[in-house]
Amino acid sequence: MSLRYRGRFAPSPTGPLHAGSLVAALASWLDARVHGGEWWVRIEDVDTPRCVAGVDQLILSQLAACGLHPDEPPLWQSQRSPLYEAALDRLVDAGHAYPCGCTRSDIAQALTASGHNKPRHGELVYPGTCRSGLRGKPARAMRLRCDEPIHWSDRRLGPQVQNVPDTVGDYVLKRADGLWAYQLAVVVDDADQGITDVVRGEDLADNTARQIQLQRRLGLPTPRYLHTPLVLNDLGEKLSKQSGAQALDLHDPLAALREAGRMLMLPTFDAQTSANWLAQAVPAWRTLWGTVP
Numbered sequence: 172m173s174l175r176y177r178g179r180f181a182p183s184p185t186g187p188l189h190a191g192s193l194v195a196a197l198a199s200w201l202d203a204r205v206h207g208g209e210w211w212v213r214i215e216d217v218d219t220p221r222c223v224a225g226v227d228q229l230i231l232s233q234l235a236a237c238g239l240h241p242d243e244p245p246l247w248q249s250q251r252s253p254l255y256e257a258a259l260d261r262l263v264d265a266g267h268a269y270p271c272g273c274t275r276s277d278i279a280q281a282l283t284a285s286g287h288n289k290p291r292h293g294e295l296v297y298p299g300t301c302r303s304g305l306r307g308k309p310a311r312a313m314r315l316r317c318d319e320p321i322h323w324s325d326r327r328l329g330p331q332v333q334n335v336p337d338t339v340g341d342y343v344l345k346r347a348d349g350l351w352a353y354q355l356a357v358v359v360d361d362a363d364q365g366i367t368d369v370v371r372g373e374d375l376a377d378n379t380a381r382q383i384q385l386q387r388r389l390g391l392p393t394p395r396y397l398h399t400p401l402v403l404n405d406l407g408e409k410l411s412k413q414s415g416a417q418a419l420d421l422h423d424p425l426a427a428l429r430e431a432g433r434m435l436m437l438p439t440f441d442a443q444t445s446a447n448w449l450a451q452a453v454p455a456w457r458t459l460w461g462t463v464p
């Protein structure tokens with residue numbers, strides 16, 4: 172690969188960084204440093220009702236306190252609607268995207284009628300009702316037509332396959348409330364920013380097939396992917412805002428880094444400062460995860 176490595180950390184400002192999100196930030200930063208690459212930060216605030224005012228700046232200050240400084244000024248997805256609109260227009264023009272007039276209960280009824288009402292992660296698999304037209308219903312959302320399974324490879328998990336039509340169905344690109352869907356915004360931004368490597372937690376691996384499919388439909392390059400092991404709390408639950416993860420304690424960033432390193436299976440180092448800990452973590456990361464050509 173001739174492109175220079177460029178990675179990113181892409182937090183949603185729905186709450187301050189917690190131990191789990193610091194792990195994702197640290198992993199992406201270390202992988203960028205090991206490759207002599209750049210590390211960018213993108214604030215994923217397209218789901219505006221879930222965002223909390225001021226949390227974006229709090230996250231940036233938490234990263235800075237841990238010595239994780241982006242190589243370029245951060246971007247905010249909420250300021251990038253014209254890019255998403257242009258991508259959606261291209262997909263519609265090419266026949267890859269179409270309007271959907273279904274409510275959630277329309278979808279549930281259609282699935283029950285066909286005997287396929289099995290939600291996946293609480294989400295219904297869209298049965299393709301509006302593929303052939305709205306039949307008089309007003310358009311609510313825009314969806315991507317999905318016809319084939321997606322194969323991809325992860326640096327840690329190895330070869331992966333997801334049958335997107337069976338497991339997700341034609342997924343939403345623009346929501347009924349007018350907001351951009353996560354998948355579209357991520358794919359457009361990764362390409363626009365020239366991201367070569369996505370390093371993130373395994374909880375997000377399930378999105379990868381959809382993102383690769385969108386990249387292909389838009390004629391965009393596919394980055395390399397490395398999904399790091401899930402970070403669990405003492406009860407074996409995923410560490411997240413939903414499971415009540417505590418905001419990072421900024422008074423002791425070195426302790427926070429040590430804990431994040433432990434979760435990434437890095438050895439312990441003698442370090443007196445965050446900068447010194449990070450300097451020792453880079454070669455340890457190289458030993459653990461290697462480099463990509």
Ligand SMILES: [Zn+2]
Binds near residue numbers: 270271272273301302
């Ligand atoms: Zn529909």
